[in-house]
Amino acid sequence: MLPLLLDRTATAPLPAQLAGQVRNLIVAGTLRRDDRLPSSRALAADLGVSRAVIEQAYEQLLAEGWVSARRGAGTFVAAPPGPGLGRSTDHRAHRGAQHGAGRAAGSTAPTATGRRHLDTGTPWVDVRHDPGWRRAWREVSTAAPPPGYDDPRGLPALRVAIAERLARTRGLRVDPDEIVVTAGTTDGLRQLLPELPTGPVAIEDPGYRAAAETVRSHGREVHDLPAAVPLPAVDGPLDGVVAVYVTPAHQHPLGRVMPAADRLALLAAAERTGALVIEDDYDSEFRYDVAPVPALVSLDRTRVAYLGTAAKSVLPTLRIGWLVAPPRLHEAIVARRLLTHTGAAWPCQRALLTLLRDGWLDKQVRAARKVYAERAPRVAAALAPYADLAGPLAGMYSTWLLPEPDAVRARDAARAAGFEVNLLSSYARSSPLTGLVVGFGGVSDAELDRALAALTSALGARA
Structure with a gap:
């Protein structure tokens, strides 16, 4: 889903708003030449508007030469990004020496007690008879695995696919070499903690239990950050901590969106104290009340570490996630992983690559x-x-x-x-x-x- 938001109270017509936002994404390099735009039906459903709005916007972009229509294939970006604004120029200077390579069924796994989960982490997905799922694993069985330990950042082609998806769905432009493939969100947190100074970590309360336990298991104290209180009203929210773990897109478990004032206050506190903000982009793809909220990391790449996962969009047991850390931490994390041979399982990485490449993941997210x-x-x-x-x-x-x-x-x-x-x-x-x-x-x-x-x-x- 593209990071688009239409304002029905604005004077500009909805088709003009949509065309302008897509145009800006192309100019900024978020959308690149030959990227396929969503179908008019799919985008209309995502934005809650009629197909006529999407069709008018696409026709305007087609007339201006920003997109092209391919018979039987869809609508594709035709124009390149503006000068100097392409993805590949964003953050290369920071990498230094590290530069390298169906509804009726659903998911109904029982608990250990035989009960069905009604929890925050079990997604709706039915892969038992899905041809795309089976194709992904057939490709795994025929692909040649790496002869030794894989790139510590993860499978290069998968990092390219993840970078493209982050740009499309979260408005986050990163170079594939800035991404570290992890074995899930808590694994990403485990990669960050050894690189932080000695000290406690603040976590939202109520908050993600696995994150709190992970922090404690590394010998660090957990400080409670009230999740139900506006951050500007909290006295010194980051005083005395080295990091703060937040879920701004969909607070876990209260479900609230972090307001703009809280986001700015959080970043200001991080700048004042030197604390790292760890953004768990939990459940961000499954908003249906409004368009997906932009990622916090897009406001400050130097003070925010971004954690994403395929657990909610594919399966928790796939154990695949990704980490985008500030440059000063990224190099240390990659160096440590190189020494410890830490990484997500290659077969799971290879399967996710196929699911992304074939559009299966987009289809699954829309269905869910x-x-x-x-x-x-x-x-x-x-x-x-x-x-x-x-x-x-x-x-x-x-x-x-x-x-x-x-x-x-x-x-x-x-x-x-x-x-x-x-x-x-x-x-x-x-x-x-x-x-x-x-x-x-x-x-x-x-x-x-x-x-x-x-x-x-x-x-x-x-x-």
């Missing part, structure tokens, strides 16, 4: 976004009479605020019905917030209905 957009209102309709929604309806889960005794009773009722639902308090360390975190990706529609019936029955029976 549609499923989530249909399921989220059903969850809201069921739970709204009993609890307060903590954030906007977006992504593969929603968080509901209610007293802890009610939440525990509902959780226990779900367990009795065969489902595992998490308590909000399990994500908190010092935060007093309580409630339920209800995922809806890892179950079928029928299973979701049964789980909601169990939850609402327990909540409706409270005294």
Whole structure:
């Protein structure tokens, strides 16, 4: 999905806004010659407008020579980026010596107890009968693996594909050599921690439990950063810490978007204290209430380390992610990985390359976004009479605020019905917030209905 946002209150017509934004992406080098634009149907669905808006914008760009139409293939970028603005010129000076190379089924894996997960990390995906998935692994079986340890940054062709996807979907222009392929988000965090000065790390509270545990396992103290309080109101949010771990696109687990004021305040605090901001771009691809929010790292490449993952768009068990670190940390991380032979499994990297190359991942994200957009209102309709929604309806889960005794009773009722639902308090360390975190990706529609019936029955029976 392209980083586009249409303003219905603006005086400029929607087709003119869209054409102007695509034009700017081409001039900036985010979109490059021969890049394929989304179909009018797909982009209309992503932006929530009629196909006529997209078609008019494409016709204008075609008339101006920015794009070309290929019969039976689609619409492609025809013009090169503006002078000096192409991807390859962005950050090469910093690399130095390191320069080198179907809805009805869904994902329904049970827990160890036999219960179905309704959590924040199990996505909707059905690869059992997917020809694109099978093709990816056939290519793995016929490809020649590296004879020794692979490039410590990851498979070069995969890094190129990831860089192109980040430019298209997150508006983030990076050179492939600036990307380090990891074994997931927490692995990316593990790569960063040894390169930081001695000291504690701040993590949102409530926040990502795996990140807190990873920080503690490296002998560092975790400082709580209140997630429900505007950052400018927090006294010295980064004082005494060497880094802060945040999920600005879709706060985990409250689901809120970090406001612009908080983003600027966070970067200002990082500049004042010298702390590193670690951006976990969690669930950013699955917004359906608004267009995807730009990545925080796009505001400051020198103070923000960016973590991404394929866990929510493909499968968590693929164990593939990526890290874009500030130049001063990137070289140290690559040097350490070279010594320790650290890296994601080559077969998984090779499979993801095929999934990206063939457009399978884009198709999967669009399909999953549609499923989530249909399921989220059903969850809201069921739970709204009993609890307060903590954030906007977006992504593969929603968080509901209610007293802890009610939440525990509902959780226990779900367990009795065969489902595992998490308590909000399990994500908190010092935060007093309580409630339920209800995922809806890892179950079928029928299973979701049964789980909601169990939850609402327990909540409706409270005294």
